[in-house]
Structure formats: C-alpha cells, structure tokens
Amino acid sequence: MTTIGFIGLGIMGSPMATNLLSAGFDVIGFDVQPVSLERLAADGGQPADSIAQATVDADVVITMLPNFPQVEEVAFGAGGVLDSAKPGLLYIDMSSIRPQTSRRIAGEGAEKGLRVLDAPVSGGEKGAIDGVLSIMVGGAEESFAAAAPVFAPLGKTVVHVGPAGAGQTVKAANQLVVGGTYALVAEAIVLLEASGVDAGLGLDVLAGGLAGSRILELKRKSMVAREFAPGFRIDLHHKDMGIVLDAAREADVALPVGGLVAQLIAAARAQGYGSLDHSALLKVADGIAGANTAGKRRLTR
Numbered sequence: 001m002t003t004i005g006f007i008g009l010g011i012m013g014s015p016m017a018t019n020l021l022s023a024g025f026d027v028i029g030f031d032v033q034p035v036s037l038e039r040l041a042a043d044g045g046q047p048a049d050s051i052a053q054a055t056v057d058a059d060v061v062i063t064m065l066p067n068f069p070q071v072e073e074v075a076f077g078a079g080g081v082l083d084s085a086k087p088g089l090l091y092i093d094m095s096s097i098r099p100q101t102s103r104r105i106a107g108e109g110a111e112k113g114l115r116v117l118d119a120p121v122s123g124g125e126k127g128a129i130d131g132v133l134s135i136m137v138g139g140a141e142e143s144f145a146a147a148a149p150v151f152a153p154l155g156k157t158v159v160h161v162g163p164a165g166a167g168q169t170v171k172a173a174n175q176l177v178v179g180g181t182y183a184l185v186a187e188a189i190v191l192l193e194a195s196g197v198d199a200g201l202g203l204d205v206l207a208g209g210l211a212g213s214r215i216l217e218l219k220r221k222s223m224v225a226r227e228f229a230p231g232f233r234i235d236l237h238h239k240d241m242g243i244v245l246d247a248a249r250e251a252d253v254a255l256p257v258g259g260l261v262a263q264l265i266a267a268a269r270a271q272g273y274g275s276l277d278h279s280a281l282l283k284v285a286d287g288i289a290g291a292n293t294a295g296k297r298r299l300t301r
C-alpha cells in the first residue's frame, strides 16, 4: 500500500485526503491548524506533528497550501519536504501558485532524486468532495504516469499539459476565464434587475444557450439571492489574478480584459469582501451600478 503524506488540510485538502483514504491509501497528514488534524483522524488518517513526520516514510507527498510562500516554506524550509524525503519520492504540489516556484521545486527536487509534479486543480470544494476535480499536471511524463493511481480518486479530468510549471500556467488561464465569467454574469444580473426583468428567469434561459457555463449552472441561484458563503474566496482569486498578470508579463503578452477583471477582484477585496465567495464580484457590480445589496435601483428615475 502506498503511503501518502498530505500537507495542507483546508477546504480542498481535507476532502481530497478523505478520498485518498477511501481509495485505500495510508494518509499521514500535517496542517498548522489542529482542527484539520482532528478531522483527518476522524476520517481514519494519521495526524503528524511536523512536515518531516508526514514526509519521512511517504512514497508520495501532496501539498495543498494557500500560496507560494507557504509552499516554499514547506518544500525548502529546514525539516521540509526536500530535507525529509526518501529518494524517489513523488512530490505533487496541488496548490495554485506561480509557475516559477513549481520550476524551482522540480529543479531542486531532481537534484535530490525526487520526482516532482505541479498539479493544480479546478472544480472547487464540491469537486474535491465528489472526487471529480480537473487536474492540470506539469512535469515529466514518467512521473505523471506514476501518479495516475493517486490522481484517480481525486479527479475526473486529469491532463498532462507539459513540463514543470505548465500545470500552473493552465490554472492561471482557468482563473482568468472564471474571473471574467463571474464579472460578466454579475453585470448581466445588474442589467436584468435594473430593467425590471426577473434575473432568475433570465439566467435560466442563458444557462441553456450559448452563454451557458458551469458558473451559470452552479451559481446563478445563489448569486441572484446574494448568498456569497465560500467556496472559493475572493482573497485566493486575487492571488490567482496576480499569477495571471505575472505570467502575461513573462510571456510578453497583453491581457487587457484580464487586467480589468484583476482590478474588479482587487476592488472586492478592498471593499472588505475578501473572505466571501468569488461570486461576490456581484457586490462590486451592484456598487458600480448604484444598486443596493438587494439588487434594486437606489436612485429613482
């Protein structure tokens, strides 16, 4: 049986670890929050006291952390994954982070005899719980093949998209499209309501036509009702738009719509909505349009 060290047992990591346990893997997990370790133990996993303890006997280590500083600390810190791993360890970072960090882990990991993949995901908490995430994987072909049994209980669409860092670039493209779609769905709701049209009914029609999307399918009802419990937090999407814009600069391309979406998400954060779901971009659209939180026009014409 393969032993998996799982570091970062938050909204995404916790259900992913549970699915690996259900698939028959031994999971030894670490998180800085004790409550996450209690949840793992309740699901039949083994809590560890440190990164080193979660890594030292593992055949595979997965990290699912907020951003690159945490990943760099866990990977490169004293007693971190690279320090503690046995040779041949398959290290899969599934966090959404900048591609440079993924390439650095792959380079330094290879020097220590590790196999490294960047494998960020899309599909949200529900996708993690249901084991149907989309997983975009960067790294060597042989490492991808070796990781297949580990990805199987986690994802439905698992694609090897290129060398180290490529998974993160695909995830950046994903976040660009998701952010832009939310911004436009929000404006559609503002337009429908301000025009006296039932936004719920309007979006039902949109969802069935060319404008249809997973976002309309999953989020239109909660958006119209102004329910914004996360899900995926504005703070994390703000982080991801930074990765998008950095990647665009590195690739020497202009992404004007992406720049605007990044600013709308930054506005949501600046207005105090950072811990709400990213569908709370609607609150920014409401504000810009002069609509109140119930979506009604504040000014009478």
Ligand code: NAD
Pocket: 007, 008, 009, 010, 011, 012, 013, 030, 031, 032, 033, 036, 064, 065, 066, 067, 070, 073, 074, 094, 095, 096, 097, 121, 122, 123, 124, 125, 231, 232, 233, 236
């Ligand atoms: P989260 O904040 O719920 O979980 C992160 C976990 O990492 C927390 O439990 C935290 O305590 C732990 N952690 C932080 N620093 C640590 C350290 N040094 N050592 C050990 N544990 C540490 O975040 P999340 O929503 O699970 O997201 C994780 C990653 O997945 C992010 O990069 C995010 O962008 C990405 N992602 C999230 C979603 C989503 O819908 N939530 C969807 C796709 C991708």
